Every structure is written in structure tokens, then in C-alpha cells.
Amino acid sequence: MSSFAARINRTRTAATFAMAARARALRAEGKHILSLAIGEPDLPTPDHVIEAAFGAARAGDTKYPPIAGTEALRAAIARKFARDQHLSPPPDEVLVGNGGKQIIFDAVMAVIEPGDEVLIPTPCWAGYLQVVDFAGGKPIFLPGSANAGFRIDAASLDAAITPRTRLLLLNFPNNPSGAVADRAMLEAIATVLRRHRHVRVIADDIYEHLIFDGEYLAFAAVAPDLADRILTVSGVSKSYAMTGWRLGFCTGPRDWLRAMTLVQGTSTAGVSTTSQAAAVAALEGPQDLLVERCQIYRRRRDLVLTALAAAPGLTCTKPEGAFYAFPSIRGLIGRTSRTGHALNDDDDVAEALLEEALVATVPGSAFAMPGHIRLSTAAADDALAEACTRIADFCNALH
Numbered sequence: 001m002s003s004f005a006a007r008i009n010r011t012r013t014a015a016t017f018a019m020a021a022r023a024r025a026l027r028a029e030g031k032h033i034l035s036l037a038i039g040e041p042d043l044p045t046p047d048h049v050i051e052a053a054f055g056a057a058r059a060g061d062t063k064y065p066p067i068a069g070t071e072a073l074r075a076a077i078a079r080k081f082a083r084d085q086h087l088s089p090p091p092d093e094v095l096v097g098n099g100g101k102q103i104i105f106d107a108v109m110a111v112i113e114p115g116d117e118v119l120i121p122t123p124c125w126a127g128y129l130q131v132v133d134f135a136g137g138k139p140i141f142l143p144g145s146a147n148a149g150f151r152i153d154a155a156s157l158d159a160a161i162t163p164r165t166r167l168l169l170l171n172f173p174n175n176p177s178g179a180v181a182d183r184a185m186l187e188a189i190a191t192v193l194r195r196h197r198h199v200r201v202i203a204d205d206i207y208e209h210l211i212f213d214g215e216y217l218a219f220a221a222v223a224p225d226l227a228d229r230i231l232t233v234s235g236v237s238k239s240y241a242m243t244g245w246r247l248g249f250c251t252g253p254r255d256w257l258r259a260m261t262l263v264q265g266t267s268t269a270g271v272s273t274t275s276q277a278a279a280v281a282a283l284e285g286p287q288d289l290l291v292e293r294c295q296i297y298r299r300r301r302d303l304v305l306t307a308l309a310a311a312p313g314l315t316c317t318k319p320e321g322a323f324y325a326f327p328s329i330r331g332l333i334g335r336t337s338r339t340g341h342a343l344n345d346d347d348d349v350a351e352a353l354l355e356e357a358l359v360a361t362v363p364g365s366a367f368a369m370p371g372h373i374r375l376s377t378a379a380a381d382d383a384l385a386e387a388c389t390r391i392a393d394f395c396n397a398l399h
């Protein structure tokens with residue numbers, strides 16, 4: 001039998017999903033696992049959103065949708081981009097996909113040839129590594145430092161750009177570090193990009209509504225002269241607790257959107273009509289819930305930071321947004337756990353935490369930044385508190 005395509009050998013399962021699957025399997029064996037592995041709101045999808053999906057199905061909105069999204073949803077997204085991003089795209093400069101993930105896939109597949117370089121500030125969402133590998137692109141990492149709040153250093157960005165650079169991936173608030181962009185940093189990045197006209201940007205703003213310190217700024221609004229090469233991406237998964245509905249969207253230059261629509265039309269015929277109706281209700285309905293939910297995540301961020309302070313060997317930069325904590329585990333390296341696990345790197349720490357403390361986390365290497373672990377704080381307060389206690393007990397028992 002013939003082998004599979006080379007791109008399959010380059011493709012990996014995201015470590016977050018792999019860890020979540022292990023946590024589920026251990027739970028099925030009867031172990032009381034607390035999973036902080038996956039970045040998914042525990043809060044429910046709002047009722048009026050569910051009602052809208054139900055109503056759409058009942059009303060016969062059950063036929064193939066247009067590939068780029070329904071008229072109603074693209075118009076609602078255009079209004080949302082004006083409201084939150086201070087961008088004013090016409091509805092036909094909006095593309096709807098099966099999650100931010102498909103939008104990013106479309107965008108990368110539309111521009112990356114094998115060997116093209118993609119600049120990825122790290123730590124970064126594991127999904128970027130998957131799609132760049134799939135496309136045959138070459139990830140070029142720009143490591144952030146905890147001391148600089150995991151922000152991007154413009155001089156390092158400038159130095160990393162070569163004639164083969166095609167794309168820069170920006171993600172603020174950041175998964176996994178929680179860093180939020182400030183105007184000075186975005187302006188410094190824009191200054192660099194003005195000198196390098198061949199570099200496009202994906203601004204992945206999927207956590208735009210989850211900011212505790214600082215304010216949300218859309219890169220295309222900070223640097224409108226670069227708008228012809230910036231794709232602004234967001235979605236309903238994180239903001240409205242709609243991960244399972246699979247709905248993301250973007251706006252950007254027409255030629256890029258046209259190419260992306262071809263990619264999307266090749267793999268799917270657009271997003272489920274009921275999910276699109278639900279997204280219209282989310283975007284056009286009451287928005288107070290965004291503020292209320294942000295407060296909940298802020299409280300959990302504070303709870304986790306305070307609780308992790310009791311875990312010797314972990315040091316955590318304060319996340320300014322999103323719903324993750326990304327502590328350094330350097331202080332645990334070289335130690336041995338109570339049951340004899342040698343802790344040589346972040347994989348060992350995540351593994352030992354799972355097996356001994358029964359807490360699922362994800363090693364930082366999955367986010368191209370070893371020496372850390374990521375904890376999702378999108379879990380109930382009591383589960384978070386219990387998980388942190390278990391982690392602190394684990395750290396205290398090391399020798």
C-alpha cells in the first residue's frame with residue numbers, strides 16, 4: 001500500500017488536545033483528575049444564543065450556506081468590527097470559518113509555500129505550529145521573556161526578517177502567557193513592518209474581550225496604513241463560551257480574503273447555518289455578559305496567582321488577559337518527586353503532575369517555550385483552588 005502524503009508526517013496532534021484526552025482516559029479509570037489542560041470556558045453558551053440556533057433550524061435555515069458566511073452574519077460581524085476594533089469593513093470584506101482555527105488555516109494555506117518563513121513570537125498557541133508545519137512553512141521563533149512581560153521586541157523582530165519571511169503571527173491577549181499588547185509595542189512593530197513590505201500579519205485577537213490590565217487595541221487600527229496586509233481574526237469561542245459551535249471570523253484585504261475563501265471552499269462548504277444564526281444572536285444581543293464574564297476570569301486569575309505563590313519552584317508572570325497561567329518550572333528542574341519521578345524538563349513536570357497530583361496541565365514546549373507549564377484558568381473556582389493545592393503539595397514534597 002502506498003504511504004501517506006508527506007504533509008501527514010509533518011502534522012501533529014496539538015498537545016493540549018492530547019493532554020485533555022489523557023485526562024479523560026484516566027478519569028474513565030476512576031481517577032479524580034482535575035483537568036486544566038484545554039482552553040475552554042466552563043461557563044455555558046448564553047440561552048438567547050441557543051434559542052436563536054433552535055429558531056433558525058425550525059424556520060428552515062438548514063440549507064448549504066454561502067462559503068464565506070451568511071449575509072446576516074457577515075453584516076453583524078462588520079458592525080462588531082466597527083464597535084470593538086474601530087475598523088469599518090463592508091460585509092463582503094468579512095469571512096466566516098469553522099472557528100478561528102479554520103480562519104488561520106485558510107490564511108496560512110493561502111500565502112505559505114514550502115520553505116517560506118513564518119515569524120512566530122513565543123510562547124505561542126500550539127495551533128500555529130500545526131498549521132505552519134502542515135503548509136510546509138518554516139517557523140522562525142521570536143522568544144519573549146518573562147522579564148519583558150512576554151512582549152515582542154521590535155529590534156529582534158527586525159533582525160529576524162529575511163527575504164523569505166511571508167508572515168508574522170501576532171496574538172494578544174496571548175495564549176499561553178496572557179500578555180496584552182500596548183500601543184507603544186504595536187507602533188514599534190508597525191515601524192519595522194513599514195520597512196519590510198513583503199511581510200503580512202495575522203492579528204489573532206480571539207481573546208479580545210478577556211483583558212484584566214490594559215486595553216484592547218486592534219493592530220490594523222493602530223497602523224491603518226498597513227491594513228492592506230493585516231488580517232484581523234476573532235470569533236465567538238472564547239468570548240461567548242461557544243467553542244463547540246465552531247465559529248470564527250476575520251476581516252482583511254480583499255485579495256487575501258478571496259484566496260482564503262478558495263481554501264475554505266475546497267475543504268468545507270461554509271459553517272453550519274445554525275451556528276451562524278447563533279453567532280448573529282451573540283454579536284447583536286446584550287454585550288454586558290462579556291464584562292461580567294471577564295470579571296469572573298479576572299477573579300480566577302487572582303485566585304490562581306495567589307495559590308501558586310504557595311508552590312515553591314514555580315514563578316508566574318501576572319497574566320494581563322486570556323484565561324491561562326504560564327508559570328516557569330525552572331525551580332523544579334533536577335528535583336525528584338515523592339514517588340520517584342526525576343524532573344528534567346517541563347514534559348516530566350506535566351507528566352508527574354498528572355500521575356501524582358492528578359492535575360492535567362500542558363508542558364510549555366507545546367507552546368514553543370520549554371521550562372514552563374500552562375494551566376487553564378477557565379475552570380470553576382473550587383476546581384482551580386483544589387488543583388493549585390495539589391500542585392503546591394506536589395512541589396512541597398519534592399526532594
Ligand code: PLP
Pocket residue numbers: 039098099100101102125127171175204206235236237238243246247248
Ligand atoms: N487562536 C488562539 C490563540 C487560541 O487559543 C485558539 C483556541 O484555543 C484559537 C485561535 C482557535 O479558536 P477557535 O477555533 O475555537 O475559534
